[in-house]
Amino acid sequence: MVQIKKLTLATVAGLFVANSVMATELTVYTAVEAEDLKRYAEEFNKAHPDIKINWVRDSTGIVTAKLLAEKNNPQADVIWGLAATSLLLMKSEGMLEPYAPKGVEKLDKKFVDKSTPPTWTGMDAWVASVCFNTVEGEKLGLKAPTSWKDLTKPEYKGHVIMPNPNSSGTGFLDVSSWLQMFGEEGGWEYMDALHENIARYTHSGSKPCKLAAAGEIPIGISFAFRGAKSKAEGAPLDIIVPEEGVGWDMEATAIVAGTPNMEAAKTLVDWTVTKEANVMYNTGYAVVAYPGVAKPVEFFPENLLEKMIDNDFEYAANNRKAILEEWQKRYDSKSEAKS
Amino acid sequence: MPTEATLEKNTGEAQPWDAYLQIENLWKAFGDFIALRDISLSISEGEFVCFLGPSGCGKTTLLRAIAGLDIQTRGAIEQAGKDISNLPPAERDFGIVFQSYALFPNLTIERNISFGLENAGLSKAAISARVKELLELVGLPDQGKKYPAQLSGGQQQRIALARAIAMSPGLLLLDEPLSALDAKVRVHLRHEVKDLQRKLGVTTIMVTHDQEEALSMADRIVVMNHGVIEQIGTPTDIYREPETLFVADFIGEMNKLSATVSGPGRVKIGSKEFVASGNGFSEGEDVIAAIRPEDIIPHGDTTTEHMAEPENAITCRITEMEFLGSFWRCRLESETLGSTELIADYSINAVRRLELAANKDLVIEIPSNRLKVFPRPTDEI
Amino acid sequence: MSVTTPDELPKGRPLALKLGRDDLMMRGFILVIALYLIITLAFPLYAMLSKAFSAFHFDLSQIELQVSDAEGNFDGTILSAAALNEKLGTIPEDEIATSSDGRLGLTPLFPDFSFRSPVLYKIRGTTDDTVYLVGSDRITGTEWREVDSNTFRRIVLRPVKSVGLSNFTTYFSTPSLFRSIENSLFISIISTIVTVSLAFGFAYALSRSCMRLKGVFRLIAMAPILVPSLLPGIALVYLFGNQGMLKEVMMGESIYGPYGIVMGSVFFTFPHAFIIITTALAISDARLYEAAVSLRASAWKTFWTVTIPGARYGLISAAFVVFNLVITDFGLPKVIGGQYNMLAVDIYKQVIGQQNFEMGAVVSVVLLMPAFIAFAVDRQVQKKQVALLSARSVVFEPKPDRKFDRICFAYCSLIAIFIVGILAVCQFAALVKFWPYDLSLSLKNYNFDVMDGGGWEAYGNSIKLGLLTAFFGTIVVFIGAYMVDKTRSFRTGRGLFQFLAMLPMAIPGMVLGLAYIFFFNDPANPLNFLYGSMAILVIVTITHFYTVSHLTAVTALKQMDGEFESVAASLKQPFYKLFARVTVPVCMPSILDIAIYLFVNAMTTVSAVVFLYSTDTALASIAVLNMDDAGDVAPAAAMGMMIFYTNAAARIIHLAVSKGILKRTQAWRRR
Structure with a gap:
């Protein structure tokens, strides 16, 4: 009897709570591709119909800029799907609310902030790759490169495009991975050599691959997800994972400190680490935080996971400014002198 | 504010004020430039006054100060016993007509005229009756439905006049109303405006630079120059008895002769001494003696000496004769006067009677009561 | 005798008009609109300037350290980080100065540091609000914190804010940044020479020949005004890119860079120069040509002695307008500039790419200079041109001359082909399935909803923005112009207003947009709620295009009889009745011109809104930029052409409405 009574009370209370949170709306900042957002919200609302998500979506740089600009007057409740390097920046500004989502322990350690409680949790990885246009490659008599070092060969001169790390997260991911893989000195030496072959640097990270897909350039340094998409659309692309290893960043989730909707925010973040959520991430991303969930994604290179380097996000975040300055000094001015 | 449509002449009952419009010690400065200098003036009710002067003399400035469109820098204006010195135009009681007509181009003639009547508490019927009355008054009864651009300049100006008097203002201000019109229309309208003003008995001030207009229309003329009033008087006063050389020169034609005062009521011009009117000069003072061309009396040629030597008579030679329609203009030279040339206007009759012709000699008389003496301006040779 | 009058104005205060209801209302309106301009222009610019001078540096004096010996024992010596650095000088001055997201490690202060060593470190802040990071963890306060060597290398300082010129020092000591000044000037000058x-x-051929199809040419010449400035960039990629239809023309040179920027700039500035020069040519006096003919001057000589001097103010004015447009344009160099850095793009890169708002503000200040100078010169020249206009009289009527007409026709055809070609290429690119591999036609690229940039909603937003801007902008601008033109006295207020109304023309859109972030995104600002809304986009667009609209309104008002207000006052009618019944109807054609000007510009503008849109208020023009940025070039072209068609339709509607209204309300114009 007592048991039943309790249950009923709980149900009633639960209903009451559900009703009261019905009105809860969360402002969620994200850099997830526009076409995926609807799906994300739908899936989430299947489990939690009482919370309405208002998306504020833009590219990584802009969302980051927006969040930093709003530092003293945060508008967002939750960040869901922004580069971890950006979240680290926000963490150091004290803008994120430390919170261990329920079930966080099930995630791959690589995908969770090392502080306790963690301030952010990763969703999926976003991995660098090289897009190679086979048709244009053939026309120009170019062999497909297999490693980063290959790209510095003289035959590729003027046939490579990569994103400018100063305006693209993907670009920065590449640069920081080279510095980690080849060491500071080796990394810069590599980039010096690569710079000789670069036709130009783009502002966005997906553009090199799209340009390669359109044959505007044979080789675009971009990320795997983009390449797979273009390939699915029928572009004559090979997605190459350089053998030295590839840099990556993850899309991650965090609660913005000072949110007035803490309960709902926690509910959302709890859900983002669930298995269902990770299955959902898997539609676009081959690598997700929840081990054992990932199924191969069409056109994704198979060896991607093992080639992902052990990325030191802290290094990347804390040296970001210095790296970018150095990069700008070396290549931004040099390339102008050429023209 | 009119409460009912009335165009009847003011009955002229005794009013509690001395002058309808009283201007006292008015100054207007634009930065360092002083446009009006200590103007004082009073205008009686029902009077038609013209401000006359060359451009830049301050006449329009004075009008705009009276209207409140450009407020004076110093001084007071009183209208109908009420101090209006600093009232905005909307709180003053006047109607105004501009040279440009300023008719609202997108409104019909009727709506132009009724513009001010619409919220004066009149019924629609009363407004339309009033508009009709005004259109008849200005002689354009059938033009109400037209737009301003469809009327001639003269017609437009009549509409502007009708609009200005629609609300029966106590004061009608006309800013060069006829200047933009053709010569013929202008002359015609002069009479119409004057008739209308007389019929309505509305106190009217008109600004003009056209002396003929002023002489033919005004009850009194205020002649202005360089921001000061030179003379106030009736048209005949102004013409016959100019008080300053400027007035004498500005209105009508005038022979100006350099002269020196040689005694009380006597001046020496060239080698001859003349009797002249004008007092208050000291002997030996350099002056200007002035005489109008039509005041020089001709006495036929030198051979007909039927008269004892008249006062102020000299012998001249006609150097040139110019036919100006209703009279002849003769240029006269005389050894007595030195190099100065005289202009004399003679009627066609007189020319025929005296058989005047170029290169003939002629004895003329300069009547002493018409020979005016003025101080010689320092900047004139 | 006139009574002698005093020479001096009697002492005392000038008489002031008692303010009537109308005066008070009109002054009220002026103040309200001036206040609007102050809030939407002066304050944001001030916020931006102060941002440019807000510098960041690392304050070593806030950090105190202790170092242990190899066994991990501390002897209690407290070292100040500042003192250490003073002694060692291992952190140079230019590293101390940084930007808001700079980080500084402390290991350089210990030359013999090794992360493997057993030495321990203690660190603390000297003030309660000192912040340092251990990895990404944020530590505040004055507590001593003991860390091992490996952790110590992870300790970094965050910068503190101060006021100073250091941002400018950094700017001018970074070659890649200040070289943009040179680049911007170079591109702007070349583009100006070519365009003008x-x-x-083109204008000469249209006004001095008797060729056919003049109306068509005129129409085509105006077309570039209807598209965002970055659209020609996209077309140029399709024409001269590596897969371009005409890439051989480039002879191996890359279109990404100066060539592309100049070609695109010529395209989008052409109509502006064309309008100004046409006006200048239209006012030259036919009598001078008759005189030249009678003096048997050769056509060549006539051209140089009559035509050019007559049009010189127009040419100068056109040159400065074009210069200003090119140097402040952001969309085009972003799309086709490649590695060629220009000032406006630098602002974008600094702000969006690096979140370095301070440096963005510094570049903005730099960009303001040439824009301001060009603007000032143009204003001076415009004034002179007006003087010329009133002095001239007889209109030149060209006489047919077969050979000359043919040359003109050929020349104009070339230009027209260039303009139409650019637009046609965009339309073609938008319809091709997958350039260059699958040339079948499809509407796939119009499926904006699956691309980044905002989708069809962005297009809807743009139309909304255009309509709102046209509606509110026209009201604000016209009322403002009316008040400033018709208010009696109140000189200070009107002067201030005039200044504010002219200012927007000298402010590049990027600069304005950035200034808006600084001002409106400040949480202390009570207007903060506007940030991210459609309202702020409307406001920034109105402000950005205020000057030309204002001048149009003022010109229309000046053509009205100045005595209407006096007449209305004498008839005891309030000014607003006159305004509604006479002023607005008479000025209706100009009012509609202002509305369409604002609409078209709201549809095409990128620079002013790129920092201010939010997800809900993404715009079509921004979508073009973002889709191109993401590599979706064909959809970008498709969206660009949607803007073109919308603007063209708006123009046609404007024309029809203007004619309709003219017919209905302007019956008075017919004699």
């Missing part, structure tokens, strides 16, 4: 020469030839 081409536009002059």
Whole structure:
């Protein structure tokens, strides 16, 4: 009897709570591709119909800029799907609310902030790759490169495009991975050599691959997800994972400190680490935080996971400014002198 | 504010004020430039006054100060016993007509005229009756439905006049109303405006630079120059008895002769001494003696000496004769006067009677009561 | 005798008009609109300037350290980080100065540091609000914190804010940044020379020949105004890119860079130069040509002694307008600039790419200079041109001359082909399935909803923005112009207003947009709620295009009889009745011109809104930029052409409405 009574009370209370949170709306900042957002919200609302998500979506740089600009007057409740390097920046500004989502322990350690409680949790990885246009490659008599070092060969001169790390997260991911893989000195030496072959640097990270897909350039340094998409659309692309290893960043989730909707925010973040959520991430991303969930994604290179380097996000975040300055000094001015 | 449509002449009952419009010690400065200098003036009710002067003399400035469109820098204006010195135009009681007509181009003639009547508490019927009355008054009864651009300049100006008097203002201000019109229309309208003003008995001030207009229309003329009033008087006063050389020169034609005062009521011009009117000069003072061309009396040629030597008579030679329609203009030279040339206007009759012709000699008389003496301006040779 | 009058104005205060209801209302309106301009222009610019001078540096004096010996024992010596650095000088001055997201490690202060060593470190802040990071963890306060060597290398300082010129020092000591000044000037000058020469030839042919199809040419010449400035960039990629239809023309040179920027700039500035020069040519006096003919001057000589001097103010004015447009344009160099850095793009890169708002503000200040100078010169020249206009009289009527007409026709055809070609290429690119591999036609690229940039909603937003801007902008601008033109006295207020109304023309859109972030995104600002809304986009667009609208309104008002207000006052009618019944109807054509000007510009503007849109208020023009940025070039072209068609339709509607209204309300114009 007592048991039943309790249950009923709980149900009633639960209903009451559900009703009261019905009105809860969360402002969620994200850099997830526009076409995926609807799906994300739908899936989430299947489990939690009482919370309405208002998306504020833009590219990584802009969302980051927006969040930093709003530092003293945060508008967002939750960040869901922004580069971890950006979240680290926000963490150091004290803008994120430390919170261990329920079930966080099930995630791959690589995908969770090392502080306790963690301030952010990763969703999926976003991995660098090289897009190679086979048709244009053939026309120009170019062999497909297999490693980063290959790209510095003289035959590729003027046939490579990569994103400018100063305006693209993907670009920065590449640069920081080279510095980690080849060491500071080796990394810069590599980039010096690569710079000789670069036709130009783009502002966005997906553009090199799209340009390669359109044959505007044979080789675009971009990320795997983009390449797979273009390939699915029928572009004559090979997605190459350089053998030295590839840099990556993850899309991650965090609660913005000072949110007035803490309960709902926690509910959302709890859900983002669930298995269902990770299955959902898997539609676009081959690598997700929840081990054992990932199924191969069409056109994704198979060896991607093992080639992902052990990325030191802290290094990347804390040296970001210095790296970018150095990069700008070396290549931004040099390339102008050429023209 | 009119409460009912009335165009009847003011009955002229005794009013509690001395002058309808009283201007006292008015100054207007634009930065360092002083446009009006200590103007004082009073205008009686029902009077038609013209401000006359060359451009830049301050006449329009004075009008705009009276209207409140450009407020004076110093001084007071009183209208109908009420101090209006600093009232905005909307709180003053006047109607105004501009040279440009300023008719609202997108409104019909009727709506132009009724513009001010619409919220004066009149019924629609009363407004339309009033508009009709005004259109008849200005002689354009059938033009109400037209737009301003469809009327001639003269017609437009009549509409502007009708609009200005629609609300029966106590004061009608006309800013060069006829200047933009053709010569013929202008002359015609002069009479119409004057008739209308007389019929309505509305106190009217008109600004003009056209002396003929002023002489033919005004009850009194205020002649202005360089921001000061030179003379106030009736048209005949102004013409016959100019008080300053400027007035004498500005209105009508005038022979100006350099002269020196040689005694009380006597001046020496060239080698001859003349009797002249004008007092208050000291002997030996350099002056200007002035005489109008039509005041020089001709006495036929030198051979007909039927008269004892008249006062102020000299012998001249006609150097040139110019036919100006209703009279002849003769240029006269005389050894007595030195190099100065005289202009004399003679009627066609007189020319025929005296058989005047170029290169003939002629004895003329300069009547002493018409020979005016003025101080010689320092900047004139 | 006139009574002697005093020479001096009697002492005392000038009489002031008692303010009537109308005066008070009109002054009220002026103040309200001036206040609007102050809030939407002066304050944001001030916020931006102060941002440019807010510098960041690392304050070593806030950090105190202790170092242990190899066994991990501390002897209690407290070292100040500042003192250490003073002694060692291992952190140079230019590293101390940084930007808001700079980080500084402390290991350089210990030359013999090794992360493997057993030495321990203690660190603390000297003030309660000192912040340092251990990895990404944020530590505040004055507590001592003991860390091992490996952790110590992870300790970094965050910068503190101060006021100073250091941002400018950094700017001018970074070659890649200040070289943009040179680049921007170079591109702007070249584009100006090319555009003005081409536009002059075009305008000359139209006004001095009797060729056919003049109306068509005129129409085509105006078309570039209807598209965002970055659209020609996209077309140029399709024409001269590596897969371009005409890439051989480039002879191996890359279109990404100066060539592309100049070609695109010529395209989008052409109509502006064309309008100004046409006006200048229209006012030259036919009598001078008759005189030249009678003096048997050769056509060549006539051209140089009559035509050019007559049009010189127009040419100068056109040159400065074009210069200003090119140097402040952001969309085009972003799309086709490649590695060629220009000032406006630098602002974007600094702000969006690096979140370095301070440096963005510094570049903005730099960009303000040439824009301001060009603007000032143009204003001076415009004034002179007006003087010329009133002095001239007889209109030149060209006489047919077969050979000359043919040359003109050929020349104009070339230009027209260039303009139409650019647009046609965009339309073609938008319809091709997958350039260059699958040339079948499809509407796939119009499926904006699956691309980044905002989708069809962005297009809807743009139309909304255009309509709102046209509606509110026209009201604000016209009322403002009316008040400033008709208010009696109140000189200070009107002067201030005039200044504020002219200012927007000298402010590049990027600069304005950035200034808006600084001002409106400040949480202390009570207007903060506007940030991210459609309202702020409307406001920034109105402000950005205020000057030309204002001048149009003022010109229309000046053509009205100045005595209407006096007449209305004498008839005891309030000004607003006159305004509604006479002023607005008479000025209706100009009011509609202002509305369409604002609409078209709201549809095409990128620079002013790129920092201010939010997800809900993404715009079509921004979508073009973002889709191109993401590599979706064909959809970008498709969206660009949607803007073109919308603007063209708006123009046609404007024309029809203007004619309709003219017919209905302007019956008085017919004699």
